[in-house]
Amino acid sequence: MSRGHASHFQSSEQQAQAARLGMWVFLGSELLLFGGLFALYAGYRAHAPQAFAEGIAHSSKGLGSTNTGLLLISSTLAALSVHAGRAGQRRRAALLLFGTMALGVAFLIIKLVEYRAHFRAGIYPGGVGQFFVQHPTPGLASFWTLYFAATGLHAVHVSVGLLLLAVTTAALLRGKLMAERLYPLENAVLYWHLIDLIWIFLWPLYYLA
Amino acid sequence: MTTVADLPRVEPNFLGAQTSVRSWLLSTDHKRIGILYFVATTLALGLGGLFALLLRIEHLTPEKTIMEAMTYNRLFTLHGITMVWLFMIPSIPAAFGNFLLPLQLGATEVAFPRLNLLSFWIYVLGAGVVLFSLWLGGVDTGWTYYAPYSSRSPSAVVPALVGIFIVGWSTILTGINFIVSVHTLRARGLSWMRVPLFSWTIYATSIIQVLATPVLGFSLLVVMLDHAFAWGLFDPAQGGDPVLYQHLFWFYSHPAVYIMILPAMGVVSEVVSTFAHKNPYSYKALVYSTLGIAFVGFLTWGHHMFVAGMSVFDAGAFGVLSMLVAIFSAIKVFGWVATLRRGSISVKAPLLYVFGFLFLFIFGGMSGVAVAAMSLDVHWHDTYFVVAHFHFVMVGGTLTAWLAALHYWFPKVTGKLYSERWAAVASALVILGFFGTFLPQFLLGNAGMPRRYYNYAPHYQALNVASTLGSWALGSGLLMTLGYLLHALVRGPSSGANPWLSRSFEWRTASPPPERNFEQPLDLGLDAYDYTAGFSDAERRP
Numbered sequence: 001m002s003r004g005h006a007s008h009f010q011s012s013e014q015q016a017q018a019a020r021l022g023m024w025v026f027l028g029s030e031l032l033l034f035g036g037l038f039a040l041y042a043g044y045r046a047h048a049p050q051a052f053a054e055g056i057a058h059s060s061k062g063l064g065s066t067n068t069g070l071l072l073i074s075s076t077l078a079a080l081s082v083h084a085g086r087a088g089q090r091r092r093a094a095l096l097l098f099g100t101m102a103l104g105v106a107f108l109i110i111k112l113v114e115y116r117a118h119f120r121a122g123i124y125p126g127g128v129g130q131f132f133v134q135h136p137t138p139g140l141a142s143f144w145t146l147y148f149a150a151t152g153l154h155a156v157h158v159s160v161g162l163l164l165l166a167v168t169t170a171a172l173l174r175g176k177l178m179a180e181r182l183y184p185l186e187n188a189v190l191y192w193h194l195i196d197l198i199w200i201f202l203w204p205l206y207y208l209a
Numbered sequence: 210m211t212t213v214a215d216l217p218r219v220e221p222n223f224l225g226a227q228t229s230v231r232s233w234l235l236s237t238d239h240k241r242i243g244i245l246y247f248v249a250t251t252l253a254l255g256l257g258g259l260f261a262l263l264l265r266i267e268h269l270t271p272e273k274t275i276m277e278a279m280t281y282n283r284l285f286t287l288h289g290i291t292m293v294w295l296f297m298i299p300s301i302p303a304a305f306g307n308f309l310l311p312l313q314l315g316a317t318e319v320a321f322p323r324l325n326l327l328s329f330w331i332y333v334l335g336a337g338v339v340l341f342s343l344w345l346g347g348v349d350t351g352w353t354y355y356a357p358y359s360s361r362s363p364s365a366v367v368p369a370l371v372g373i374f375i376v377g378w379s380t381i382l383t384g385i386n387f388i389v390s391v392h393t394l395r396a397r398g399l400s401w402m403r404v405p406l407f408s409w410t411i412y413a414t415s416i417i418q419v420l421a422t423p424v425l426g427f428s429l430l431v432v433m434l435d436h437a438f439a440w441g442l443f444d445p446a447q448g449g450d451p452v453l454y455q456h457l458f459w460f461y462s463h464p465a466v467y468i469m470i471l472p473a474m475g476v477v478s479e480v481v482s483t484f485a486h487k488n489p490y491s492y493k494a495l496v497y498s499t500l501g502i503a504f505v506g507f508l509t510w511g512h513h514m515f516v517a518g519m520s521v522f523d524a525g526a527f528g529v530l531s532m533l534v535a536i537f538s539a540i541k542v543f544g545w546v547a548t549l550r551r552g553s554i555s556v557k558a559p560l561l562y563v564f565g566f567l568f569l570f571i572f573g574g575m576s577g578v579a580v581a582a583m584s585l586d587v588h589w590h591d592t593y594f595v596v597a598h599f600h601f602v603m604v605g606g607t608l609t610a611w612l613a614a615l616h617y618w619f620p621k622v623t624g625k626l627y628s629e630r631w632a633a634v635a636s637a638l639v640i641l642g643f644f645g646t647f648l649p650q651f652l653l654g655n656a657g658m659p660r661r662y663y664n665y666a667p668h669y670q671a672l673n674v675a676s677t678l679g680s681w682a683l684g685s686g687l688l689m690t691l692g693y694l695l696h697a698l699v700r701g702p703s704s705g706a707n708p709w710l711s712r713s714f715e716w717r718t719a720s721p722p723p724e725r726n727f728e729q730p731l732d733l734g735l736d737a738y739d740y741t742a743g744f745s746d747a748e749r750r751p
Contacts, residue, residue: 006322007317008316008317008318008322008394009393009394014393017393018320018321018389018392018393018394021388021389021392021393022320022321022385022386022389025384025385025388025389025419026381026385026419028419028420029381029384029385029419029420029422029423030423032420032421032423032424033423033424033426033427034427035423035424036423036424036427036428036431036457037427039453039456039457040431040442040453040457043450043453043456044450044453047450125434125438125440126438126439126440126441126447127441127447127448128439138448139448141441141447141448142442142448142449145440145441145442146442149431149434149440149442153430
């Protein structure tokens with residue numbers, strides 16, 4: 001490790017290239033994971049378009065759209081953090097990551113508030129709850145179950161992303177990531193962008209139309 | 210013994226470098242991880258094979274022979290789960306791929322050695338959870354976990370699903386590791402179109418692993434939620450659509466067939482070239498057909514669902530796309546046969562298995578073209594015809610290629626030679642036993658015997674007995690193989706560096722290889738299949 005790269009690589013540039021490619025391939029894999037969710041959504045929406053319109057009318061557009069804004073800003077901060085890292089501004093990069101994480105945590109809190117509101121309204125996954133007694137539209141249960149599955153899986157990804165960012169911030173502050181060896185930061189931020197990107201598709205499907 | 214091929218080495222080989230248990234279980238050496246995978250997947254093969262033998266014994270008589278109906282249901286489910294996910298998916302890619310990919314690329318490691326070790330232990334964890342479900346009484350849904358039965362079955366569905374979900378992570382991480390290795394770690398001078406053919410198939414397989422496995426993971430996750438919390442996404446009683454489950458499941462599980470067969474094809478390409486001592490008839494055709502199968506494999510899943518409610522147009526489209534796979538496969542088969550033609554052939558155990566492979570794979574492949582046509586499939590669907598078809602490809606194809614790989618690279622890994630005579634006897638037992646087991650099943654299926662049934666009509670008995678006898682020959686061939694290979698491991702004579710006189714890159718270093726794979730960094734501006742130069746006397750000496 002004396003030359004700054006693992007011995008099976010020729011150079012630290014090659015190691016960074018491998019790490020970046022590895023992350024991109026992993027992101028491709030993640031897209032397919034959510035692809036299954038989108039396929040189910042398409043299938044059930046084609047079965048019951050009215051029920052999906054009714055479900056979307058009941059979702060909390062305000063909170064959902066606020067969350068979209070939070071994630072977009074957090075992604076911007078994350079991208080700025082990479083810029084700062086490349087310029088060798090370690091503290092600035094860490095500060096921007098703290099900002100990213102704060103917004104991510106705020107996203108999760110708002111999500112939980114939303115879930116609580118749904119539970120209070122008698123909406124649970126699997127078509128359980130008072131709401132479905134009052135609204136017996138066929139397909140409505142599928143909409144809400146899918147909603148919980150999609151946003152739940154996304155929330156798990158947000159949590160993993162937060163963990164990844166926290167580890168990266170710690171490494172930054174301990175001086176382990178320099179301008180030449182920045183790929184752990186770049187990879188963590190790439191992952192965060194994917195989380196943002198997936199939400200950009202979940203948002204219209206479950207909140208807008 | 211100090212022959213030229215056995216010159217004193219600067220480094221100890223990877224087997225002797227460290228010998229503690231810890232140095233094996235926590236090794237990040239791709240060669241040791243390959244061996245760990247080999248041991249684990251072979252144990253899975255033994256377990257899955259035992260289940261199969263028990264199932265065949267049960268079918269000796271039309272009514273109960275040795276087990277209850279519920280036991281039968283659980284055994285065929287576990288046979289499928291173990292063979293597909295614990296043996297066949299990782300058998301060639303994770304075991305042989307790990308050992309050979311860096312050697313064939315002229316690299317000292319895979320791109321992410323620690324991730325590689327993690328993948329192995331994730332596999333072990335997942336396999337453990339699957340076996341835990343066995344202890345809880347097993348699963349009776351069939352390896353396909355078809356909804357809505359899987360949402361309701363009183364058996365231990367959830368642990369079996371969790372186990373496969375975990376194994377899926379191992380598959381994805383291994384895939385990422387191999388893709389990145391091929392992209393970034395090729396030795397100086399090794400351009401893409403000179404990468405050895407086995408590595409090409411591992412590369413294509415890895416792409417399938419990375420893209421298909423998450424869809425399986427997602428589908429199984431939903432079935433888990435359906436079973437554990439009654440979410441009902443695939444349960445029609447709650448407005449769910451079980452056919453959507455089938456689409457998602459086969460979107461993974463059909464490409465998964467190519468995860469199993471592509472590396473087998475890579476093995477055959479290597480063995481044919483080495484034992485004919487001739488360059489492949491067309492290297493490019495073999496590479497492009499590999500990529501073609503990997504791509505088209507994603508577009509054929511619907512042929513599993515011809516009777517599940519599908520428009521005539523869809524069925525036709527899926528049928529034609531499925532037949533494209535046969536075209537790519539035929540290109541390969543002709544390529545291999547043309548490579549053998551006028552080659553300087555030495556008939557050794559690996560090549561015997563390849564002969565078996567060619568015969569069984571053509572048989573299985575052609576029956577695949579037949580079931581890809583909807584009109585025929587409606588007749589054969591859910592009968593033993595389909596069971597025979599996929600066992601011809603999976604066992605006749607993948608298992609024989611796995612045995613070819615095992616015999617071909619055994620000296621590479623251990624530096625020892627096994628008895629060719631015993632190997633020839635065992636290969637005859639395996640191939641004939643296999644044929645005896647599954648040929649009757651084509652006839653049974655065509656005569657209308659449904660699959661997965663505990664009882665059968667008495668007039669099917671003769672063929673069932675034939676099939677069971679075949680399974681005993683197959684099983685004894687495999688046990689014999691285990692016996693003489695273990696004997697060779699301990700007592701076998703030294704093989705020297707290159708006993709088969711191969712030109713492929715992995716044979717250009719000592720056998721077993723040194724810890725760092727090569728004595729000095731390689732410049733691979735060479736052809737892995739260039740046999741024009743012939744061999745020196747020093748190379749010919751055993």
